[in-house]
Amino acid sequence: MCFNCYPVLKLTVRMNRLKAFCHLVELINDVSIQIAPIEAFLLAHCTGAYTAYDLCYIMERTFEWQSDYAQSFLRELEIKFRLFIDFKDVPVLVSAARYAPQDFLYHAEGEIGGRYETPVDMTLILTHRCNFRCVYCYNSSGQGAGADELSTGQWVSLIEEARDMGVLKCTLTSGEPLIHQGFFDILAALQRSNIITYICTNGSLITEETVRKLKDLDVPLIQISLDSPISTVHGTVTDSRSSFPVIIKAIRMLVEAEIKVYIKSLMLPETAPEAAALIDLCHNEGVSNIDSTAMIYVIMAVRISAFFSAPVRRHPLPRWSRRRKRYSAIRCLSILSRVRGIGRQKTMCLSAAGL
Numbered sequence: 582m583c584f585n586c587y588p589v590l591k592l593t594v595r596m597n598r599l600k601a602f603c604h605l606v607e608l609i610n611d612v613s614i615q616i617a618p619i620e621a622f623l624l625a626h627c628t629g630a631y632t633a634y635d636l637c638y639i640m641e642r643t644f645e646w647q648s649d650y651a652q653s654f655l656r657e658l659e660i661k662f663r664l665f666i667d668f669k670d671v672p673v674l675v676s677a678a679r680y681a682p683q684d685f686l687y688h689a690e691g692e693i694g695g696r697y698e699t700p701v702d703m704t705l706i707l708t709h710r711c712n713f714r715c716v717y718c719y720n721s722s723g724q725g726a727g728a729d730e731l732s733t734g735q736w737v738s739l740i741e742e743a744r745d746m747g748v749l750k751c752t753l754t755s756g757e758p759l760i761h762q763g764f765f766d767i768l769a770a771l772q773r774s775n776i777i778t779y780i781c782t783n784g785s786l787i788t789e790e791t792v793r794k795l796k797d798l799d800v801p802l803i804q805i806s807l808d809s810p811i812s813t814v815h816g817t818v819t820d821s822r823s824s825f826p827v828i829i830k831a832i833r834m835l836v837e838a839e840i841k842v843y844i845k846s847l848m849l850p851e852t853a854p855e856a857a858a859l860i861d862l863c864h865n866e867g868v869s870n871i872d873s874t875a876m877i878y879v880i881m882a883v884r885i886s887a888f889f890s891a892p893v894r895r896h897p898l899p900r901w902s903r904r905r906k907r908y909s910a911i912r913c914l915s916i917l918s919r920v921r922g923i924g925r926q927k928t929m930c931l932s933a934a935g936l
């Protein structure tokens with residue numbers, strides 16, 4: 582399959598949602614088959630706006646698939662649905678989304694035929710306070726930015742409400758989420774609600790006690806921002822000169838406690854020359870994944886993602902990362918110029934100040 586092509590569901594195709602399956606009909610040839618909801622979910626994204634690469638990424642993010650699995654799933658679909666899909670070389674600009682993808686998401690448990698009427702995941706911005714002053718911070722974060730924060734009790738009731746609505750996944754971010762005094766109570770509420778939780782932190786407040794509490798709450802993975810393997814460069818970019826050794830220590834403690842560490846790194850003019858060294862450092866420290874975002878895209882990306890959690894597209898790996906095959910998950914991300922579809926429907930973003 583050419584992953585740069587734009588799959589488009591033919592205008593002569595209709596999809597219906599049945600109780601346990603979906604129905605796919607091609608009107609001209611009068612062909613009708615039953616398909617799985619997950620297939621319908623993918624087909625609903627075949628609007629001509631996304632490349633096959635984008636679709637892989639959407640499936641990876643939505644169902645937490647490995648990229649190899651998403652790609653093989655798409656290859657199988659290409660064979661199975663050849664009659665129903667056109668593969669274009671360029672985006673189909675006129676195509677409005679004909680189906681809401683979430684209509685084809687079924688609850689994993691409970692009644693067959695139930696479906697997600699609420700977002701599948703949510704992002705909680707616990708506070709705008711942060712002990713860093715990163716040059717690229719888009720969150721107006723600062724130590725005095727906590728005036729309108731929700732209390733722990735308010736967050737807990739919001740989480741319970743989200744659970745009752747059917748939300749399954751949550752990203753805890755901020756500012757620096759560990760600054761919120763109720764962080765662990767909020768995390769515990771998410772765990773009690775059986776909501777899969779993803780924590781994004783700058784890593785500077787992780788102590789032995791923090792690691793123990795994270796372990797007690799069965800947190801499997803934590804994302805830490807690390808932009809450079811050089812202490813002074815990291816300090817300059819984040820305006821927190823003593824933080825680098827603390828973050829490295831935090832990574833070691835987490836890895837030792839068998840909590841996976843996922844490094845998020847921003848490639849700036851200052852940090853790009855040491856990108857390969859950063860990968861070496863992460864590899865040596867037992868980090869499991871690195872995501873690298875190029876600065877050129879980030880301003881647009883963060884602005885849009887603040888509202889839509891926009892899907893992002895993988896770019897060909899830069900030469901330095903191709904050389905280092907040890908990290909299959911290294912990604913260079915850029916924002917899709919077309920923001921529609923899954924982000925708006927799948928994700929809601931709740932801000933401490935915005936509620």
Ligand code: SF4
Nearest residue numbers: 711713715718756783
């Ligand atoms: S760590 Fe995150 S929230 Fe804090 S200043 Fe840096 S970018 Fe902003």
